[in-house]
Amino acid sequence: MQDRTYTADAEPGEDATVAGWVHEIRDLGGIAFLILRDSTGKIQIKFEKDEMDEELVEAGLGVSRESIVSVSGVVEEEPRAPTGVEITPTSLEVIAEAEPELPLDPSGKVDAEISTRLDNRTLDLRKPEVQAIFEIRAVVLSAVRDAFREHRCTEITTPKIVATGTEGGTELFPITYFGEEAFMNQSPQLFKQLIAGSNVERVFEIGPIFRAEEHNTPRHLNEATSIDFEGAFCDAHDAMDVAEAITRAAYEAVAENCADELETLGLAAEFALPEESFPRLTYEEAIERINATGELDEQLVWGDDLPTEGEKALGEDVGTHYFITEWPSEIKPFYIMDDADDDQLSTGFDMMHPRMELVSGGQREHRYDHLVSGFEQQGLDPVEFEYYTKMFKYGMPPHAGFGLGGERLLMTMLDLDNIREAVLFPRDRQRLSP
Numbered sequence: 001m002q003d004r005t006y007t008a009d010a011e012p013g014e015d016a017t018v019a020g021w022v023h024e025i026r027d028l029g030g031i032a033f034l035i036l037r038d039s040t041g042k043i044q045i046k047f048e049k050d051e052m053d054e055e056l057v058e059a060g061l062g063v064s065r066e067s068i069v070s071v072s073g074v075v076e077e078e079p080r081a082p083t084g085v086e087i088t089p090t091s092l093e094v095i096a097e098a099e100p101e102l103p104l105d106p107s108g109k110v111d112a113e114i115s116t117r118l119d120n121r122t123l124d125l126r127k128p129e130v131q132a133i134f135e136i137r138a139v140v141l142s143a144v145r146d147a148f149r150e151h152r153c154t155e156i157t158t159p160k161i162v163a164t165g166t167e168g169g170t171e172l173f174p175i176t177y178f179g180e181e182a183f184m185n186q187s188p189q190l191f192k193q194l195i196a197g198s199n200v201e202r203v204f205e206i207g208p209i210f211r212a213e214e215h216n217t218p219r220h221l222n223e224a225t226s227i228d229f230e231g232a233f234c235d236a237h238d239a240m241d242v243a244e245a246i247t248r249a250a251y252e253a254v255a256e257n258c259a260d261e262l263e264t265l266g267l268a269a270e271f272a273l274p275e276e277s278f279p280r281l282t283y284e285e286a287i288e289r290i291n292a293t294g295e296l297d298e299q300l301v302w303g304d305d306l307p308t309e310g311e312k313a314l315g316e317d318v319g320t321h322y323f324i325t326e327w328p329s330e331i332k333p334f335y336i337m338d339d340a341d342d343d344q345l346s347t348g349f350d351m352m353h354p355r356m357e358l359v360s361g362g363q364r365e366h367r368y369d370h371l372v373s374g375f376e377q378q379g380l381d382p383v384e385f386e387y388y389t390k391m392f393k394y395g396m397p398p399h400a401g402f403g404l405g406g407e408r409l410l411m412t413m414l415d416l417d418n419i420r421e422a423v424l425f426p427r428d429r430q431r432l433s434p
């Protein structure tokens, strides 16, 4: 729209045209105000009923909430107005009228269920606290990209339609691809390794991953955003250093650029940067510490995966971001390399927030023979993965990497109860549209 002034830029003394949503109408009798909202804030439009054109007053005060209007007039200083300025209109156009009955109240005065909110995301996102989450999400993704670039990484994008799964067969979404069975990719795992093995060496990807998880929990999605790293000549410790740096960079960018959003979310006072370096516990230490909390009905034994309550108990005990290293080989995927000295142990690691797992990673098996026998041990047919294994015959450097759950990063950073708060249009068991 030509000559449109954002409400935040309206300066006293100017003739301006503002356009946006009708936030509220306050009728005080002889004088009334229309509060107009746009992406930058709100502005007060003043109607002095006896002194103004009747049609203009009727148009301005008769319009339903959330309708789109454009208003032209002189901007004046008014200390009593919410932003210190107001507009006395000379013309007003109703561009798109909103139905008077709204499925949810964008002013937030009336609470709505999460399902109503997600069904009406456009209205939901008119609330400042919801908009703040997605503003922060954009800042996080941008900071993550910059931080990877500083770590000499090249951004890649890899196929989401694939012939085979990599992260466990039961979590695959099958699709039909020209009459043949294909799947939605669970992770860019194999592709990022194939590129780390080229001259590119260090790569990252931010993209969707698809998991046909049966369980509907506050921290699982069926389509999530994975922040992936893979680096040639890296071991698990190097990959952990990168995971730590990326996480800190995200927090630092939010602290630096999102003061208003944090204020809106009520987090300004408590928002803290993670520690410089996160404690690194071995898996064995982790299960000992969980058992020592006495929070679990049954003691964990070596080889068990960590149950959610175990993660929670350990998180409370540690109290900061931390890593769990040296997982048993048998509970890590085929592409994770075993420890050089003990093949019961793997180089796999998880990075945890006190509330939940954020990252999985590890050094990869780059030795062709070991890789192929790993497939067989996990009941996978190496022939199906030949496009991948073949490249390990032509000079594959040692390499390591990780996958960081983007929504979990936001969920834990902003203390959200439900991961769906961090996704515009979440996909879960109940939700395939919008």
Ligand code: AMO
Pocket (backbone or CB within 6 Å): 167, 186, 187, 189, 211, 213, 219, 220, 221, 222, 224, 226, 228, 229, 357, 358, 359, 360, 361, 362, 401, 402, 403, 404, 405, 406, 407, 408
């Ligand atoms: P993993 O399967 O552990 O590892 O996934 C990595 C991280 O992605 C996030 N995540 C999810 N977030 C929300 N809903 C889900 N259903 C979901 N599934 C995963 C988590 C998790 O820690 N290829 C390996 C990574 C690697 O080794 O590089 C992988 O995908 O935060």
